[in-house]
Amino acid sequence: MSDSLIHKLPKIVSDGEREAERALKRIEEGNRIGLQVRELVISSRDSTWNRLYKQQNVKDVEVDPASMNRLIYGDNLLAMTALLAGDELSPSLRGKVDLIYIDPPFNSRANYTFSVKLPGGRVEQTATTLQQFAYSDFWTKGTESYLGMMIPRLILMRELLSDKGSFYLHCDPTVSHVIKLVLDEIFNEHNFRNEIVWCYIGGGQANNHFKRKHDTILFYAKAENNTFNWKEVAADYESLPVTAYWRKGHTDRQEAEKLAREKMKEGKRQNDWWSDIPSFATATRNTQRTGYQTQKPEGLLERIIKASSDEGDLVVDFFTGSGTTARVAERLGRRWIVCDSGKPACMISREELVKKEAAPFLYMHIGDYHAEEARITAQKSIGGRRMTAGDLAQIVIKLFGGTPLHHEANPKGNLGEKVKENRLVYVDSPRKTTGLKTLRSVMEIKRTRLGGFENATLLGWNFDPEMSEYLRNGYSEEVEVLVIPPDLLEKIRKEGGGLKPDEVRFSPLQYLTLGEVKRARHEKSETLEVSLGNYVLLSPHAINLKDEDRKKVERLIAEDPLSLISYWSVDPDYDGETFRSVWQNYRGDEENPEPDRVRTSATLGDLEPVEGSRKICVRVADVFGFEAEASAETE
Numbered sequence: 001m002s003d004s005l006i007h008k009l010p011k012i013v014s015d016g017e018r019e020a021e022r023a024l025k026r027i028e029e030g031n032r033i034g035l036q037v038r039e040l041v042i043s044s045r046d047s048t049w050n051r052l053y054k055q056q057n058v059k060d061v062e063v064d065p066a067s068m069n070r071l072i073y074g075d076n077l078l079a080m081t082a083l084l085a086g087d088e089l090s091p092s093l094r095g096k097v098d099l100i101y102i103d104p105p106f107n108s109r110a111n112y113t114f115s116v117k118l119p120g121g122r123v124e125q126t127a128t129t130l131q132q133f134a135y136s137d138f139w140t141k142g143t144e145s146y147l148g149m150m151i152p153r154l155i156l157m158r159e160l161l162s163d164k165g166s167f168y169l170h171c172d173p174t175v176s177h178v179i180k181l182v183l184d185e186i187f188n189e190h191n192f193r194n195e196i197v198w199c200y201i202g203g204g205q206a207n208n209h210f211k212r213k214h215d216t217i218l219f220y221a222k223a224e225n226n227t228f229n230w231k232e233v234a235a236d237y238e239s240l241p242v243t244a245y246w247r248k249g250h251t252d253r254q255e256a257e258k259l260a261r262e263k264m265k266e267g268k269r270q271n272d273w274w275s276d277i278p279s280f281a282t283a284t285r286n287t288q289r290t291g292y293q294t295q296k297p298e299g300l301l302e303r304i305i306k307a308s309s310d311e312g313d314l315v316v317d318f319f320t321g322s323g324t325t326a327r328v329a330e331r332l333g334r335r336w337i338v339c340d341s342g343k344p345a346c347m348i349s350r351e352e353l354v355k356k357e358a359a360p361f362l363y364m365h366i367g368d369y370h371a372e373e374a375r376i377t378a379q380k381s382i383g384g385r386r387m388t389a390g391d392l393a394q395i396v397i398k399l400f401g402g403t404p405l406h407h408e409a410n411p412k413g414n415l416g417e418k419v420k421e422n423r424l425v426y427v428d429s430p431r432k433t434t435g436l437k438t439l440r441s442v443m444e445i446k447r448t449r450l451g452g453f454e455n456a457t458l459l460g461w462n463f464d465p466e467m468s469e470y471l472r473n474g475y476s477e478e479v480e481v482l483v484i485p486p487d488l489l490e491k492i493r494k495e496g497g498g499l500k501p502d503e504v505r506f507s508p509l510q511y512l513t514l515g516e517v518k519r520a521r522h523e524k525s526e527t528l529e530v531s532l533g534n535y536v537l538l539s540p541h542a543i544n545l546k547d548e549d550r551k552k553v554e555r556l557i558a559e560d561p562l563s564l565i566s567y568w569s570v571d572p573d574y575d576g577e578t579f580r581s582v583w584q585n586y587r588g589d590e591e592n593p594e595p596d597r598v599r600t601s602a603t604l605g606d607l608e609p610v611e612g613s614r615k616i617c618v619r620v621a622d623v624f625g626f627e628a629e630a631s632a633e634t635e
Helices: 005-028 049-056 076-086 129-134 142-160 175-185 239-247 253-266 300-308 324-331 343-356 370-375 389-399 436-451 467-472 488-498 547-559
Strands: 035-041 069-075 097-102 113-118 122-128 160-172 192-199 213-223 313-317 333-342 362-368 379-384 386-387 416-419 423-427 454-460 480-483 511-521 526-536 565-571 585-586 603-608 614-622 627-634
Touching: 005 076, 005 142, 005 175, 005 313, 035 069, 035 076, 035 160, 035 343, 049 324, 049 379, 069 343, 069 480, 076 362, 097 142, 097 300, 097 423, 113 627, 122 547, 142 175, 160 300, 175 192, 175 213, 213 333, 300 324, 300 389, 313 324, 313 389, 313 603, 324 333, 324 343, 324 526, 333 343, 343 362, 343 565, 343 585, 389 416, 389 423, 423 436, 436 454, 436 467, 511 614, 526 565, 526 614, 585 603
Parallel strands: 069 333, 069 362, 097 160, 097 313, 313 333, 423 454, 454 480
Antiparallel strands: 035 362, 113 122, 160 213, 192 213, 379 386, 416 423, 511 526, 526 603, 565 585, 565 614, 614 627
């Protein structure tokens, strides 16, 4: 009994509270994590880009996180910390969020996959490395680990909520009973509003129990006077009164319908069991479907957002998945911030928002946080033992064939060497996106540490889309950059110390090349024609795929590499800092010649003339969520 969850719960809660307190203390001490703008997205289709470009006056659109909607890629604990801290561009959001809805992965779907459509069939991609590391305990201790991950995040969410704010947590019966106890503690049991039962059809059958046909949504308020617009979500009252009045002897149908409409004005308060919103499992041709396994129907989010927020309110989702919360909030006139640690999720969310021609929004990453990471005391469980990111880095160094440097020269544990090659080995953290700052740091260490190294290799898990461009522009002569296979975490858990270097394959980074780029000057305008040249996907061994699916991808890499691109965008006036995406094309765009492919060229006409050269930048995202960019200068 001493090992049962009910006995462990007080310690789990207190540990989570301490982790949240540490995060809040770091904010008070000025040790802040920033959010970096990766892209300003001006949503437009091929046929509408120019109109929207001019309407938005793109060159004058200020990148203002304080007023713009935001899609954030990265660990949501770090994102919450950044939003609570604020920075010079965006004030703290403590007490400013009006509604939080979250649908976190729970026990029954910890190993969720993402279905990727390719020419000739589909392949299944499992969780990304960042997701695996951020929530790695999901695969080891079940509900105990789920609670350990959730509690500090729930506390920070409470800090973000305004006094009129509401909180909704979507879960299933495997954890609803336990997570409610935790929520009663964090939000106060007096602020509990509803246990909503969302009923659906399809699946859930077995021979030893009743069909499992519902999820649970727990609804809490921050304080007593939370926003609740019951009339906005009143049930449709029309059909029932018509039949009821007919039964009461009204033989005139028009009279019965008139009485029904009058009665409907009064409204019927919505129950806390919802059986009128179907799941995606029963809607195979649903136009909302994105292919994301845990996607929720827009009708579900519409009811929640209408009930617990007003127009102009700020709605936040820290496990956004395919971006349903953002799309519905946008349509209903709410402001929004959504976050996910999965790159495919963020790519799908961005693409779906572009399809809906959402107002300009920011795509952001968690900023550099080496100093922050050094302070993190929470550890992850891998291979049955507790280890830090530094411990993991040393395993990677050894699997690469190197030897970790001694502690005095290697305080974070992420530096190693290959003595015979006089090569520095630098392993970046799975908790961050590797970019130019890290690349330059490796170059500096190569020159100065232990008398200097002749060669250097940077091993990373997640990369900025510009990285391939940096490497083509000369950095590859200084540092070799390789991708750590994303299934390595799982292999370490299974094999422990039994893995050997020859069993692990490190891959070169993906990259994009442009085809022909033409610039035509007219009397009062300019036209650009941009085409894609080639896209080289990183090795399929660096993607979480089954063996048979990996062979399909290898064939496409060799025969039809551009078919792997899911989305691409163009900035016709790239300033080298903020990528302003003003033209986008994506798979499934009704204007594409082929539904399962992007078009491979873009024409941007009626541009304002520019003196001298013009820098064009193109970014692509492939079907697995990896990004690359390429730029060109035209005279």
